[in-house]
Amino acid sequence: MTEIIVVTSGKGGVGKTTTSASVACGLARRGKKVAVIDFDIGLRNLDLIMGCERRVVYDFVNVIQGDCTLKQALIKDKRIETLFVLAASQTRDKDALTTEGVRRVLDELIADGFDYIVCDSPAGIEKGAHLAMYYADRAIVVVNPEVSSVRDSDRILGLLASKTQRAEKGESKVQEHLLLTRYSPKRVAIGEMMSVDDVKEILGLDVIGVVPESPDVLSASNAGTPVILNPDSDVARAYDDSVGRLLGETLPLRFLEEPKKGFFARMFGG
Amino acid sequence: MGLLDLFRRTPPTASLAKERLRIIVAQERSSRGAPDYLPLLRREVLEVIRKYVNVDPEAVQISVEKEDGQEVLEFSVALPEKAAG
Numbered sequence: 125m126t127e128i129i130v131v132t133s134g135k136g137g138v139g140k141t142t143t144s145a146s147v148a149c150g151l152a153r154r155g156k157k158v159a160v161i162d163f164d165i166g167l168r169n170l171d172l173i174m175g176c177e178r179r180v181v182y183d184f185v186n187v188i189q190g191d192c193t194l195k196q197a198l199i200k201d202k203r204i205e206t207l208f209v210l211a212a213s214q215t216r217d218k219d220a221l222t223t224e225g226v227r228r229v230l231d232e233l234i235a236d237g238f239d240y241i242v243c244d245s246p247a248g249i250e251k252g253a254h255l256a257m258y259y260a261d262r263a264i265v266v267v268n269p270e271v272s273s274v275r276d277s278d279r280i281l282g283l284l285a286s287k288t289q290r291a292e293k294g295e296s297k298v299q300e301h302l303l304l305t306r307y308s309p310k311r312v313a314i315g316e317m318m319s320v321d322d323v324k325e326i327l328g329l330d331v332i333g334v335v336p337e338s339p340d341v342l343s344a345s346n347a348g349t350p351v352i353l354n355p356d357s358d359v360a361r362a363y364d365d366s367v368g369r370l371l372g373e374t375l376p377l378r379f380l381e382e383p384k385k386g387f388f389a390r391m392f393g394g
Numbered sequence: 395m396g397l398l399d400l401f402r403r404t405p406p407t408a409s410l411a412k413e414r415l416r417i418i419v420a421q422e423r424s425s426r427g428a429p430d431y432l433p434l435l436r437r438e439v440l441e442v443i444r445k446y447v448n449v450d451p452e453a454v455q456i457s458v459e460k461e462d463g464q465e466v467l468e469f470s471v472a473l474p475e476k477a478a479g
C-alpha cells in the first residue's frame with residue numbers, strides 16, 4: 125500500500141519544503157521507500173534543501189510530457205538508500221502540470237513499490253497547490269503560530285475537504301494533521317505567541333508535531349542537508365517524533381517549554 | 395531609547411490573536427461552499443441600504459443556511475441607534 129502525503133499550508137515561508145524534506149528523510153531512514161516530489165512549478169526549491177540541485181537532469185514536467193522516463197528523472201539520495209527526489213520544473217508554464225499527468229506519475233511510483241509519496245505543495249491556492257493535494261491520503265498542514273498563517277491554513281482545510289479526489293468521490297476524508305513550526309516556548313510563556321493548544325483549538329486538528337524556532341533550520345538549508353539529519357538539533361528530534369506519529373507511534377510532544385538555563389548561561393547569555 | 399523603556403513591556407498579544415482568529419475563522423467557515431455571488435450581493439445590498447440609512451459595512455450580514463434540505467438566504471441588517479439617515 126502506498127500512502128500519498130501532501131505537505132501544505134496556504135501561506136508561503138512557513139516551512140513546507142523543510143518539512144517535506146525532513147519527513148521524507150525520516151520515513152526513508154526507517155526503511156520505507158519514499159519519493160518526495162516538488163510541485164512548485166517555476167520555483168524549484170526542494171532540490172536545494174535536499175542538496176541534490178546539481179544532479180537534476182530531468183524534472184516532473186519532463187516526465188509528464190514524456191521527454192524522459194520516471195526512472196531517469198528520479199534522483200536517488202546519496203545518504204539514504206530508499207529515498208528519491210523528483211524536482212520541479214523551472215518552466216513558467218503552469219499548465220504543464222495536469223491532473224492526468226500527475227495521476228500517471230503517481231501510479232507508476234505506486235507500481236514501483238514506493239511506500240510513501242510526499243508531495244511538497246507550493247504556497248497559495250492555485251493549480252500547483254491544488255494538484256499537490258488532489259490525490260492525497262493524508263495532509264500535513266504546516267502552520268506558524270501567527271494570525272495570517274493560521275487563517276490561510278484554515279482555508280486549505282476547506283479545500284482538502286472539497287477539492288480532493290477523496291472529497292469528490294465521496295470516499296473517507298483526507299486525514300489532516302497539524303504541524304507547528306517556528307515555535308518559541310519562551311514567547312508563548314510570556315503571552316507573546318499563541319500556544320499549541322490555542323492553534324489546535326482554532327483549527328480543530330490533531331497535532332503531529334511542534335518544531336521549535338531554531339537557527340539549525342537555516343544552517344541545514346545552507347548546507348543542503350535536511351535538518352532531520354542533524355544529530356544535535358532539537359528540530360531534528362521534533363521532526364523525527366512527527367515521523368514516528370505518522371507511523372502510528374504514540375509520543376508525547378517535546379520542546380514545548382524553554383530549556384532551563386544554568387547559572388553561567390544566564391549570567392553570560394547562552 | 396530612554397531608561398524607562400527598559401521597564402516598559404509590550405502587552406501580551408497572543409490572546410488578542412486567538413480571539414481575532416476565532417471570530418474570522420468561524421465566519422469564513424460558515425460562508426464556505428456558499429455561492430460565489432454572495433460578496434457582490436452583500437456589497438450591492440449595502441449600497442442600497444445606505445441610500446436610506448447610514449449603516450456600518452459590518453452591519454450587513456448575509457448567510458446561506460441549509461434547513462430541511464432547503465437553502466435559506468438570510469439577511470441581517472443592524473440599524474444604528476439613530477436610524478434617521
